[in-house]
Amino acid sequence: MAHAVVVGAGIGGLTAALALAHKGWEVTVLERAASIEPVGAGLAVAPNALRALDVIGVGDEVRKLSAIQGRGGIRLPDGRWLARTTAEDAAARYGDPIVLLTRAALVGILAGRLPQGALRVNSRVESVDPATGRVAVRGTAETIEADLVVAADGIRSRTRSALFPGHPEPVYAGVTSWRAIVPLAGETGASETVFASETWGRGLIFGVMPLAGGQVYCYATAAVPPGLRAADERDELLRLFGRWHDPIPALLDAADPAAVLRHDIHSLDTPLPAFHAGRVALLGDAAHPMTPNLGQGACQAMEDAVVLADRVSPGDPAAGLAVYSRERLARTTPIVRRSRSIGRLTRWRNPLAVALRDGAMRAVGRLGPDVASRQGDRVFAWSPRS
Template sequence: MASSPKPRTQPPAPARPQPRAVVVGSGIGGLTAAVALHHNGWRVTVLERAPSVEAVGAGIALAPNGHHALDVVGLGEEIRALAAWQGDGGMRTPAGRWLARTNSSAAAERFGGPLVLVHRATLVERLAARLPDGAVRTGSAATSVDPGVAGGRPAVVTTPDGSIEADLVVGADGINSATRRALFPDHPGPAYSGLTTWRVVVPAGAVPSFAPHETWGRGALWGSQPLKDGRVYAYAAAVTPAGERAPDGEKAELLRRFGDWHSPVRGIIEAADPGQVLRHDVHHLIEPLPAFHRGRTVLLGDAAHAMCPTMGQGGNQAIEDGVVLAHHLPDATGLQAGLAAYSADRLPRTTHIVRKSAAIARLVSLRSAPGVAVRDAAMRLAGFGPGLALRTFDGIADWLPPQRTYAAGARDRQVRDHQAQR
């Protein structure tokens, strides 16, 4: 009896090479993108010119849209656990009068999560810890970027240690982005908003407890916010000429400008370490880019859409960028379509927020007595109830990522239910 022929076996398909992404810059947006791409199977290298991964700045306000984005990389619950705002808060005049009141529960109910103030270093450390050992190269500046436009060739990043070829380059190199200039050399770049900001973190116990607030004066603003560990994060802004600096130090400048404002403003300034008061002129990309990508290179965060901090959305939008980019790039196949989809998703949303933040900055910049009186009256009217005071953030803080997150689906449904009910 003849034996049956053995079934033919197909040779295994060759393994698809692991796609490589190089992220230029280790800020919050760059690290979020790196972690999200790593989750998708990309081999990620983060290039940071500084000698260590450090957070530039003091505190950051993470709104619910930021938490929802961080759910995608498994960090959302950790960040929500750091929420320190409990009870009332709102907006005040320099004399202490309340212009608008809201509370933490109203914000959490409206947008599906709390507002969380954290130190930037906390978020940077937790993001970096989710990358493989050696993925972040410090002291490694990207000196040039070839976006890889012609003929499907790879993008190339040049560093002092040599060149790196990549399927994808992510320009997360901040407001003065060299990557942006390489992609869009004819764009005018950032413009001065007219405001300078100061930021400081003071030790726990330095001032008595207070209701979180933002205080608006004539051409100036002050905010005081508690952190989970008892420290206080404070920020200020004022209309000043670009490049101006105080001859006797920025702590002295804060005392001159804000020392007679309501409690606890002066106490916070007096508790500040003079060497830890940060001052920066605020520039923004008020003219939007034509796209956020070219060739194999893409921009995110301040490199793509730097905005005034008046809505506290700069960091949140960079985090959104990172997870939306990874959503459209599950691998390197269909790269151009994925990058085009990323630009189409992110450009309209961020342009709207850049312009809205600039409009609020113009309100902060009002200095005439009649203009300030009209502005404050409008704020009192808008702040009649907690829900009214939060309407500015409708469509912004309630954003959800375009994919299922690692967090429980029940919370996603709850957020969508809140949106449907409004």
């Protein structure tokens, strides 16, 4: 039986392991951390990613554990709506709405389907030989022989750097981000129903995503220099967003200061020449780090995983890797660029530029949900065989 080693047990790596196992590969997943429990954040799974999860048989389980992104859209800091959307619009156009759940829930579903003994934690990969598929694990004399190595080792991928030395690394996208999961509106004293929405201000964004189980995922970005940190990140969010529309202040009041995460956002602005070398395939953030503005980082990793498993044959992995690389470069490069372009719009501070930006979004919103929905066709209408 052909053997695949997956480096990294994030969403992309776990999806790849399951997809390859479905195709008859023996899989080993190497995770450097002591456990695979992800940081406390939420995730939007778009229709294209749900189709990818259907391929490995977990799509329906994800749908059952998720909240549906119902009525929502883009707002101004005073609460006025610039554009509105509904779950019915998305489902009618793409076959599924966007669904919302915690990263921990999705990782738990995926990890629970792994073949017994496939996952090895505390296993930091020292090196990968693309010519032979040999994987060396740090701190041991062990070398694992693999017919295929899937590098899903994240935005700072050591494998990517080794395969493409000298290629530009991901760069700071100009914004820092915060994430937190807080109790639902009924427990916060918020004065209105919580809709899935993003609120755009001058160099600031605040997003709200209701989750199943009485929780809300909140995220925010600010255009600031990289590397800044506050003594209390919840206080910093209250300083920036505490006077914005309901339910934002109440949600921030309810947030646990210790649970507020902050990270600077990076993007790979110069696409790699390929997503493979020898027996090694790059996947997810290791291949195409992107800003979160389209909500497609994890979704594209799931797409990568099922396409890789479908195109790469155990009998001749080299030919399939070339196909995978060509298809996924063509698919992900415009998505990375589009997400980056939207991210630049969120950084605008000049009042005139912001007014023009908001006016353009309002004009599109007035054209009706069908026009707004069409903006997502190139992303959401994907299918595993396209």
